[in-house]
Amino acid sequence: xxxxxxxxxxxxxxxxxxxxxxxxxxxxxxxxxxxxxxxxxxxxxxxxxxxxxxxxxxxxxxxxxxxxxxxxxxxxxxxxxxxxxxxxxxxxxxxxxxxxxxxxxxxxxxxxxxxxxxxxxxxxxxxxxxxxxxxxxxxxxxxxxxxxxxxxxxxxxxxxxxxxxxxxxxxxxxxxxxxxxxxxxxxxxxxxxxxxxxxxxxxxxxxxxxxxxxxxxxxxxxxxxxxxxxxxxxxxxxxxxxxxxxxxxxxxxxxxxxxxxxxxxxxxxxxxxxxxxxxxxxxxxxxxxxxxxxxxxxxxxxxxxxxxxxxxxxxxxxxxxxxxxxxxxxxxxxxxxxxxxxxxxxxxxxxxxxxxxxxxxxxxxxxxxxxxxxxxxxxxxxxxxxxxxxxxxxxxxxxxxxxxxxxxxxxxxxxxxxxxxxxxxxxxxxxxxxxx
Ligand SMILES: *[C@@H]1O[C@H](CO)[C@@H](O)[C@H](O)[C@H]1NC(C)=O
Ligand SMILES: *[C@@H]1O[C@H](CO)[C@@H](O)[C@H](O)[C@H]1NC(C)=O
Ligand SMILES: *[C@@H]1O[C@H](CO)[C@@H](O)[C@H](O)[C@H]1NC(C)=O
Ligand SMILES: *[C@@H]1O[C@H](CO)[C@@H](O)[C@H](O)[C@H]1NC(C)=O
Numbered sequence: 337x338x339x340x341x342x343x344x345x346x347x348x349x350x351x352x353x354x355x356x357x358x359x360x361x362x363x364x365x366x367x368x369x370x371x372x373x374x375x376x377x378x379x380x381x382x383x384x385x386x387x388x389x390x391x392x393x394x395x396x397x398x399x400x401x402x403x404x405x406x407x408x409x410x411x412x413x414x415x416x417x418x419x420x421x422x423x424x425x426x427x428x429x430x431x432x433x434x435x436x437x438x439x440x441x442x443x444x445x446x447x448x449x450x451x452x453x454x455x456x457x458x459x460x461x462x463x464x465x466x467x468x469x470x471x472x473x474x475x476x477x478x479x480x481x482x483x484x485x486x487x488x489x490x491x492x493x494x495x496x497x498x499x500x501x502x503x504x505x506x507x508x509x510x511x512x513x514x515x516x517x518x519x520x521x522x523x524x525x526x527x528x529x530x531x532x533x534x535x536x537x538x539x540x541x542x543x544x545x546x547x548x549x550x551x552x553x554x555x556x557x558x559x560x561x562x563x564x565x566x567x568x569x570x571x572x573x574x575x576x577x578x579x580x581x582x583x584x585x586x587x588x589x590x591x592x593x594x595x596x597x598x599x600x601x602x603x604x605x606x607x608x609x610x611x612x613x614x615x616x617x618x619x620x621x622x623x624x625x626x627x628x629x630x631x632x633x634x635x636x637x638x639x640x641x642x643x644x645x646x647x648x649x650x651x652x653x654x655x656x657x658x659x660x661x662x663x664x665x666x667x668x669x670x671x672x673x674x675x676x677x678x679x680x681x682x683x684x685x686x687x688x689x690x691x692x693x694x695x696x697x698x699x700x701x702x703x704x705x706x707x708x709x710x711x712x713x714x715x716x717x718x719x720x721x722x723x724x725x726x727x728x729x730x731x732x733x734x735x736x737x738x739x740x741x742x743x744x745x746x747x748x749x750x751x752x753x754x755x756x757x758x759x760x761x762x763x764x765x766x767x768x769x770x771x772x
Contacts, residue, residue: 609640
């Protein structure tokens, strides 16, 4: 296990973000997009929000399980109606704005298209390809069509994405110009391949009109842009500020930690049975100064199953249940706070707190370190304790799961999470995400 760096030391120099303007080209392969939490506009306490997200996460997990057990080398993406962050973007010429879910667990970019055989309600007009001068259908022998696994040649390049919960989107693959970024700094990307969905069943998308896939497949946004790097920086659940998604050299942090220490990276490993997902190599977890006695194979990919993925669309980290039980037992044993019997949906380990502020948590609950290959990640307390001040409880924001463990977005708050797609590595850099 490599050098240690603590995410609590926030003294790091943050990126000086230089925003490119105008058209995306191979020379300016770099732009930023604001993203917001789905449901972040509702008036819920943090704990209520988490409860809702735990349910949502369970649904997502069920989809993951379905896709893991449905056989075959290539699976449908895991997404099907939830996902935690959305972005604004536009499609076509003239540009029609819409809202889409960002999903690191699936690869296709798609939106609902006219003429709809079946479209769900969306807040903006459904995209009409006939009104866009830059729209083109793709031929069956295009790279896009051949690269997308659930496509077949039928009246053009026909695609289907059936999700684990049996919702689906169906239509034809096409290209058009997409525009990303906020009003001052827009970047347009011509000829981006996407799914024009004319038959979209049972996909409630939280007021979004489609999905932007950021997973590893060839049709994802990051693959099509050909960027070496993308990263995101998620603001805490409790502040409603926007988070940031960066592509290209903006995300390519050539940063060092304080004292010139290099930023460590951990390998993003591949699972041929689940080629879309970003798998991490987790070697162990420490509670306080004690490395837990979790058998190593608990976190390894075995026969295409198990393993640990990093996902932006799952809120709290789910650990394989043996590991979860070992962790929570030790966590309670080392905590100085009184265990609360406040049983809340999906959060089993809670403590009584007075204010639940940083000082009380630091004194009251042990530190938590995830040992990834080449990178030890000490989480700040606020990335694993969720506080309800009203009731006076603080709960551990983690949940047990069957075999596939997921490093969720609650644990990734206030860190620049950098995916290097050329080196196949991931880094975590402490940051104030609302200040980027
Ligand atoms: C998207 O646009 C809407 C309407 O202009 C705005 O209220 C919202 O904050 C934007 N969301 C993001 C993530 O930029
Ligand atoms: C398919 O590709 C071949 C070779 O690149 C090309 O000659 C042919 O016109 C293409 N067919 C269609 C329908 O685009
Ligand atoms: C694109 O393909 C679809 C499906 O075959 C077809 O309905 C549509 O008219 C085509 N659009 C254009 C502009 O060729
Ligand atoms: C990264 O930093 C190193 C050391 O300062 C420097 O040699 C290298 O050129 C930098 N790389 C990029 C891409 O800026």
